[in-house]
Amino acid sequence: MAARLAGAEAWLHIQDFEIDAAFEMGMLGSDTQQKLSVRNSIEILERWLLRRFDRISTIAMPMLKRLEAKGVKPNRLVLFPNWVDLEVIYPLTETSPMRVELEIPIDRIVVLYAGNMGKKQGLEIAIEAAKILIDRAEILFVLCGDGAIRSELEQSAQGLESVRFLPLQPVERLNDLLNLADIHILPQRADVADLVMPSKLGGILACGGASIATAYPNTEVANVVQAAGGIVCPPDDPKQFAAQILALAQDPSKRLVMQQSARNYSIEHLAKEKILHAFQIQLGL
Secondary structure (H helix, E strand, O other): OHHHHHOOOOEEEEOEOHHHHHHHOOOOOOOHHHHHHHHHHHHHHHHHHHOOOOEEEEOOHHHHHHHHHOOOOHHHEEEOOOOEOOOOOOOOOOOOHHHHHOOOOOOOEEEEEEOOOOHHHOOHHHHHHHHHOOOOOOEEEEEEOOOOOHHHHHHHOOOOOOEEEEOOOOHHHHHHHHOOOOEEEEOOOHHHEOOEOOOHHHHHHHOOOOEEEEOOOOOHHHHHHHHOOOEEEOOOOHHHHHHHHHHHHOOHHHHHHHHHHHHHHHHHHHEHHHHHHHHHHHHOO
16 A cells, blocks of 8 residues: 555565465364365455565565465566575584583584474474484484474473473574584474475575475475485474484584585575575566
């Protein structure tokens, strides 16, 4: 409305398809017929609203395809991925000071998840993996952040000395936090594939993180993680997830190669200047 009154173009940028994800995860009602009716009503309203914008951008190609399926004409769509400030997030040449503060021995392998703890992350698989690897004293799972299911995760992890929870960290500690990890994990539920693109992945790659993601082949997360040298395994297989963590924990040379690949990928694809340049080309600027 403001754009129309001002005679300007209206631009909508979409980070996540949150409503689609909520329906796919069964969060909006349990009665199938009622849920279908509500979803149809919301999608009609959504399509009406989307058609009112002159341009719509989003952060990944599958998300652009979803917008086309919602009735948005391709000539109004713009790919505008998230970038990372590579001067703020980068590999440390020395041990992260957070490891000292948390009194984590230098020879212990830190498996880190840092981010929101909500239903769409599928973090239960991390706790299941910790239970499977309970006898591997050299592996420590660190889960940092907050969210709707943090208390459930803490309850599930009771008695596990190999799992430690940290509160949200201030933004100025983000690089120290990311460099705390020997292995980064990126769990994601299968039913939100290509509906959301976890922004935390950019930070993981920028800090040169060796990463393991849960995603099915040919999803955007799987494609990016594999292109950056990371590992992908199914979202519903805790045993394979644990096996991948253990194998990587025991192979420092492989972690080093993965770390170098991740940083190189971030420089090539996630730098602010490159993303803005590609954005300008799309707009003919």
